[in-house]
Each structure stands twice: as structure tokens, then as C-alpha cells.
Amino acid sequence: MNPLIPLFVVTPLAGAFLIMIIGRFIKEFNKYFTSLILLFLVIISFYSLFTTGENLSVYKVGGWEPINKIPIGIYMVMDGFTVIIVCIINLIGFLSAFYSISYIKRYTAENYFYALFCLMVAGMNGVVLSGDLFNIFVFLEISVISSYALVAFGVEKNELEASFKYQVLGTLASFLILFGIGFIYWKTKTLNIADIKLAFSSGYDKTYYLFVQILILSGFGLKAAIIPFHAWLPDAHSSAPSPISAMLSGVLIKAVGIYVIIRLFFNMFIVSEGMAVLITTLGTLSMVIGVFLAIGQWDIKRLLAYHSISQMGYVIMSVGIGMILVSRGIKPEVAALAISGGIFHLINHAAFKGLLFLNAGAIEYTIGTRDLREMGGLSKSMPATSATSFVASMSISGIPPFNGFFSKLIIIIAAIMAKFYLLAALAVIVSIITLASFLKFQRYAFFNKTDDKKNQQIKEVPFPMVFSMVVLSIICLLLSLLVIPGIRDAILTPAIDILTDPLKYSSTIIGQ
Amino acid sequence: MIAYIMCFILFLVGLYGVITRRNLVKIAVSLSIMEISTFLFFALIGYVDGGVAPIVDPADPVKVYVDPLPQALVLTAIVIGLATTAMLMAIIIRLYRKYKTFDIREIKNLRG
Numbered sequence: 001m002n003p004l005i006p007l008f009v010v011t012p013l014a015g016a017f018l019i020m021i022i023g024r025f026i027k028e029f030n031k032y033f034t035s036l037i038l039l040f041l042v043i044i045s046f047y048s049l050f051t052t053g054e055n056l057s058v059y060k061v062g063g064w065e066p067i068n069k070i071p072i073g074i075y076m077v078m079d080g081f082t083v084i085i086v087c088i089i090n091l092i093g094f095l096s097a098f099y100s101i102s103y104i105k106r107y108t109a110e111n112y113f114y115a116l117f118c119l120m121v122a123g124m125n126g127v128v129l130s131g132d133l134f135n136i137f138v139f140l141e142i143s144v145i146s147s148y149a150l151v152a153f154g155v156e157k158n159e160l161e162a163s164f165k166y167q168v169l170g171t172l173a174s175f176l177i178l179f180g181i182g183f184i185y186w187k188t189k190t191l192n193i194a195d196i197k198l199a200f201s202s203g204y205d206k207t208y209y210l211f212v213q214i215l216i217l218s219g220f221g222l223k224a225a226i227i228p229f230h231a232w233l234p235d236a237h238s239s240a241p242s243p244i245s246a247m248l249s250g251v252l253i254k255a256v257g258i259y260v261i262i263r264l265f266f267n268m269f270i271v272s273e274g275m276a277v278l279i280t281t282l283g284t285l286s287m288v289i290g291v292f293l294a295i296g297q298w299d300i301k302r303l304l305a306y307h308s309i310s311q312m313g314y315v316i317m318s319v320g321i322g323m324i325l326v327s328r329g330i331k332p333e334v335a336a337l338a339i340s341g342g343i344f345h346l347i348n349h350a351a352f353k354g355l356l357f358l359n360a361g362a363i364e365y366t367i368g369t370r371d372l373r374e375m376g377g378l379s380k381s382m383p384a385t386s387a388t389s390f391v392a393s394m395s396i397s398g399i400p401p402f403n404g405f406f407s408k409l410i411i412i413i414a415a416i417m418a419k420f421y422l423l424a425a426l427a428v429i430v431s432i433i434t435l436a437s438f439l440k441f442q443r444y445a446f447f448n449k450t451d452d453k454k455n456q457q458i459k460e461v462p463f464p465m466v467f468s469m470v471v472l473s474i475i476c477l478l479l480s481l482l483v484i485p486g487i488r489d490a491i492l493t494p495a496i497d498i499l500t501d502p503l504k505y506s507s508t509i510i511g512q
Numbered sequence: 513m514i515a516y517i518m519c520f521i522l523f524l525v526g527l528y529g530v531i532t533r534r535n536l537v538k539i540a541v542s543l544s545i546m547e548i549s550t551f552l553f554f555a556l557i558g559y560v561d562g563g564v565a566p567i568v569d570p571a572d573p574v575k576v577y578v579d580p581l582p583q584a585l586v587l588t589a590i591v592i593g594l595a596t597t598a599m600l601m602a603i604i605i606r607l608y609r610k611y612k613t614f615d616i617r618e619i620k621n622l623r624g
Contacts, residue, residue, distance in 0.1 A: 134585055134588070137589075138588060138592065141592045141595070141596070145592075145595055145596060145599055148599055148603075149599065152603055152606070155606055156610070157610050157611070157621050158621050158622055160603055160606050160607045160610060161607070161619050161620075161621055161622055162622060163603050164536070164600075164603050164604070164607060164619075165622075167596070167599065167600050167603065168530065168539060168543065168600075171543050171547075171596050171600070172527075172530065172543070172546070174592075174596070175523075175546050175547065175550050178550050178554075178589060179523075179550060179553065182550070182553050182554050182557055182582075185557065185581075185582065185585075186557045189579075191581075234622075235622045239622070
């Protein structure tokens with residue numbers, strides 16, 4: 001029993017209620033309290049990162065012990081893979097909350113904003129930590145319902161339309177997931193992920209579970225905006241207030257989409273090769289189509305949102321290659337390399353895409369437009385924003401000293417070693433197009449000359465916004481250290497072990 | 513078995529509504545129909561032929577009970593469904609105030 005695990009859900013949940021009650025009486029309480037809560041969560045998540053390692057700890061809600069090794073309570077599980085995602089959620093969450101202190105002043109009803117923000121973080125932490133299928137659904141709904149409200153926070157035409165689209169598709173996805181959970185429960189009579197795995201291991205009906213896998217994949221694929229299901233993402237991510245865009249693009253699609261897909265397909269289902277090929281194909285499609293949709297955009301936030309689809313394609317493709325190799329049972333070291341590349345890119349994407357959306361927010365905050373054609377020459381008047389966005393742009397396009405280069409390199413090497421030459425070539429081409437697209441962003445926003453009189457009035461954004469951006473750009477640089485073997489073994493290897501070993505996850509949890 | 517098929521048909525009716533209707537409120541109603549079909553499915557998988565309410569009776573050990581877990585899940589899912597519907601309706605009311613119409617063909621600011 002690890003007593004820290006429930007704190008990740010309880011603290012932000014309690015914080016949301018306290019903000020609504022106390023925030024009415026004390027002005028300014030909400031913003032500092034939210035940052036404080038998330039700072040606390042960052043500290044305990046990093047503490048967990050350094051203490052978890054290979055160990056897998058379980059918290060049984062309500063203290064319900066298993067009877068005859070059959071789990072009857074709700075389990076919350078923390079292992080090497082969970083703890084990485086928890087760190088990302090809370091770190092990006094803290095920096096976005098701190099950034100909001102200045103940014104959100106132009107909206108009314110700040111109390112609601114911060115309360116919904118805390119609820120969203122609580123939901124995401126819950127999804128990631130839950131070891132129970134139905135609880136994943138409940139926490140997922142908590143986080144997505146608050147994100148529906150946050151996308152519509154500006155209550156103007158565009159925001160409302162985006163939120164409506166997001167809600168219709170999101171609700172559809174929830175029903176698909178719920179149906180999938182129902183079908184799994186029907187056959188296995190259990191909801192615990194580890195227990196379901198054991199039930200599957202003792203024999204299963206192939207066509208039935210193929211149907212369930214498709215249901216679950218399309219449900220969570222809609223949440224993760226993999227390409228045939230991506231229609232809501234550019235609207236929702238570009239209409240939300242910028243710190244929320246950073247949370248949605250940097251964290252939410254990973255925590256409730258990619259994370260759950262990876263976790264369920266490795267640790268719950270027994271992956272068939274056909275399913276693994278399907279996942280890899282979807283990932284490749286997202287990677288290629290996303291970048292082509294992005295290149296013609298003139299709205300900065302829409303451009304970034306389409307790049308999110310493309311970069312998530314890298315993650316899915318790389319994990320899918322690992323899945324194919326695991327299902328064939330060959331080349332375990334290449335499979336581990338591919339999965340580590342995917343997870344590494346997931347971490348990196350959270351850092352640089354969060355930073356890019358915060359940059360876009362800073363530009364919108366000072367000059368009031370998101371259209372690239374109407375800006376220019378900002379590098380002199382906004383040095384911090386310019387420098388940090390340069391770091392982020394170079395990271396996302398994979399230029400050597402920055403983190404994006406190393407993760408893309410690992411993905412490409414893994415694809416070549418697994419003899420998927422076409423996928424490796426596509427990854428390189430997409431990376432080059434990404435670079436072109438971000439050079440356009442840099443040139444039009446920061447370096448293109450416009451009339452100097454207008455630019456002299458533009459000032460750098462306030463301290464909290466600069467602080468968040470600078471910290472994230474330092475993180476972008478520091479994350480490239482993850483490629484050094486000693487650090488990689490400490491952080492990435494436990495996550496890969498838990499995913500590639502077919503029975504370790506379930507046998508450890510049921511054994512406890 | 514016929515009940516499962518009916519439940520699936522109900523889901524498809526809802527899906528048809530979401531895809532073809534042009535009115536925002538009708539889309540929300542179609543989503544509610546899909547929601548109900550999911551709840552019905554959960555209630556069905558917990559049903560045991562000839563079972564009674566799952567209150568354990570020590571005097572009669574051979575009694576057959578229905579599965580209580582899906583019922584608990586349905587209760588949770590209904591609460592979540594209520595929140596979703598309320599949220600959707602709130603957005604629809606706001607959209608009506610901005611656009612003065614419920615027609616989805618006229619609400620198309622976001623493109624590309």
C-alpha cells in the first residue's frame with residue numbers, strides 16, 4: 001500500500017471545491033492556491049519517480065483485500081510507466097496554472113476557470129493511476145467534461161462551436177468505450193485490468209475479442225485524435241484559452257488517449273499481429289496526414305494543433321512497431337527500443353508542444369491576433385518569447401542538441417532495425433516538412449520586418465508567463481539527457497519492462 | 513438474445529440521429545438515445561434468468577441472484593450521462609443566443 005497514490009486525485013479534487021467556496025470571499029486566493037496545489041503534486045510526483053523504479057505499488061481503495069486472490073476492491077496502481085505520465089501531467093499543469101495568473105485576467109469568472117482546471121488535473125491523474133477499467137471511464141469523464149467547459153470558456157462564437165463539436169464526438173467516444181467495457185465484463189466477470197489479463201490468458205474467443213479491441217481502440221482513438229477520428233482536435237485546441245490548449249495538446253490527449261491505448265493493449269489484451277499492424281497503420285497515417293494538413297495553416301494555434309496529430313502519429317507508430325515485434329515474439333531488444341522511442345517522444349512532445357502553445361498565447365496576449373500574416377518582427381520587442389519559441393520549434397522539428405532529435409532518432413533507428421524501411425523513410429520526410437512548417441512560423445512571427453512604429457509599443461509579457469516559458473525551454477534541453485544510458489535505465493527502462501513483459505503487470509498486482 | 517439485438521438497434525437509431533439531424537437539440541436527444549442503449553446493455557449483462565435482487569439470504573443457499581455490479585456501474589454512468597447532457601444543453605443555449613438558430617448548417621465559423 002503506497003499512501004501517496006490517492007493524494008494525486010484527492011488534492012486537486014479538494015482544491016477545486018475549496019476554490020469555489022473560499023474564492024468567493026477572498027480575491028486572488030484562487031490563482032495562488034491552484035499553483036500551490038500543483039506545485040505540491042509536482043513534488044510528490046517527482047518523489048515517486050525517483051522511488052518507484054522497478055517496483056510496482058498498489059493502493060486498494062477502502063482497504064478491500066482480495067479474497068482467494070480475486071480482487072474485489074478498486075485498485076490504484078503506480079508503476080514505471082504511470083509515474084512518467086503523472087510527472088508530465090503535473091509539471092505541465094503547474095506551469096500552465098502559473099502562466100494563467102497573468103493570462104487569464106482578460107476573462108471573467110476566474111474562480112470557475114481554476115476550479116475546472118483542478119478538476120481536469122484530478123481526472124487525468126485518476127485515469128493514469130487507475131487499475132480498474134470502469135474507473136478509467138469515470139475519471140476520463142471527469143477530465144473531459146471539465147475540458148469541454150474550458151474549451152468554451154471564452155463563450156464567443158468560435159469557442160462554443162468548437163466545444164459543441166468536441167462534446168458530440170467526445171460523448172460518442174465515451175459510449176464506444178462504455179460498450180467495450182460492458183463486453184469485457186460480460187465475458188470475464190471482472191473489471192480489474194490485471195485480473196482481465198489473467199482471464200484472457202486462460203483462453204478466449206478470438207473474433208469476440210477482436211470486436212472488443214476495435215471498440216476500445218476507436219473509443220480511445222477518438223479521445224487521442226488519431227487520424228480518422230481527428231476532426232474535433234484542431235477546433236477545440238485552437239479555441240481554448242492558451243494555457244488550456246497547452247494542457248489539452250500537451251497532456252490530455254496523451255493521458256486519456258495514448259496512455260490508455262498503450263496500457264490496455266500491452267497489459268490487458270493479448271495483442272494479435274493484425275491489431276498491431278492496424279495500430280501502426282493508423283499511427284503512420286496520422287503522422288503523414290497531420291503534417292500535410294498543418295503546413296497550409298495561417299492561424300498559429302491551428303498549425304500547432306495539426307502538428308499535435310502528426311507528432312502523436314510518431315508515438316503510435318513507434319509503439320505499434322514494438323507491438324508487432326512483441327506479438328511475433330521476435331527481436332525483443334528492437335521492440336524495447338521502439339517502445340522506448342515512443343515513450344521518449346511522448347514526454348518530449350508534452351514539453352515542446354506545451355511551450356509552443358504558451359508562446360502562441362503570449363503572442364496573442366500582446367498583439368491580439370493569431371494570424372501569422374498580421375505579425376512580424378517580434379524578436380526585438382519580445383526577446384524571451386522569441387528565444388523560447390525558437391527552442392521549441394527546433395525541438396519539434398528534430399534539430400540535434402534538443403530533445404526532439406533524440407527521440408525521433410531512436411524511432412527511426414528502431415524502424416530500420418525492425419526492417420520497416422518505408423516507415424523510417426516516412427518519419428524522416430515528415431520531420432523535414434515539420435521543420436519547414438516551423439521555419440515559416442519563426443519567420444512570419446519573429447523575423448519578418450513590419451513597420452517599426454507599431455512594434456515599439458509592444459512589450460514583453462509579464463513575469464509569470466515568461467517564467468513558465470523559460471522553465472519549459474530548459475526542460476526541453478534537459479530532456480535530451482534521457483538518451484544517456486545511465487539516466488535512461490533509471491527512468492525509461494522500468495516503463496518498457498512493465499509493457500513488454502506479458503504477465504509481469506498482472507502477476508505482481510494479483511500476487512500482492 | 514432478442515433483447516441484445518433491440519439494444520443494438522437502439523444504439524444505431526441514436527447514431528443515425530447524430531449523423532443525419534441538422535438541429536442541435538435533436539443531436540443532443542440522439543446522443544441521449546445512444547446513452548440509454550448503453551445503460552440497457554449494462555442492465556442486460558447483469559441479468560440472470562430467474563434471479564432475484566442480490567440481498568443474500570442465509571436461509572436459502574441455492575437461491576440465484578442477478579449480478580449487482582453492472583447495476584452499480586449503470587448508476588454511476590447515469591450520473592455521468594446527466595452531466596454530459598446538461599453540459600451539452602448549456603452550450604446549445606449559448607450557441608442559440610449567439611447565432612439565433614439551431615441549424616447546424618449555419619454554424620460553421622471554423623474551417624480548414
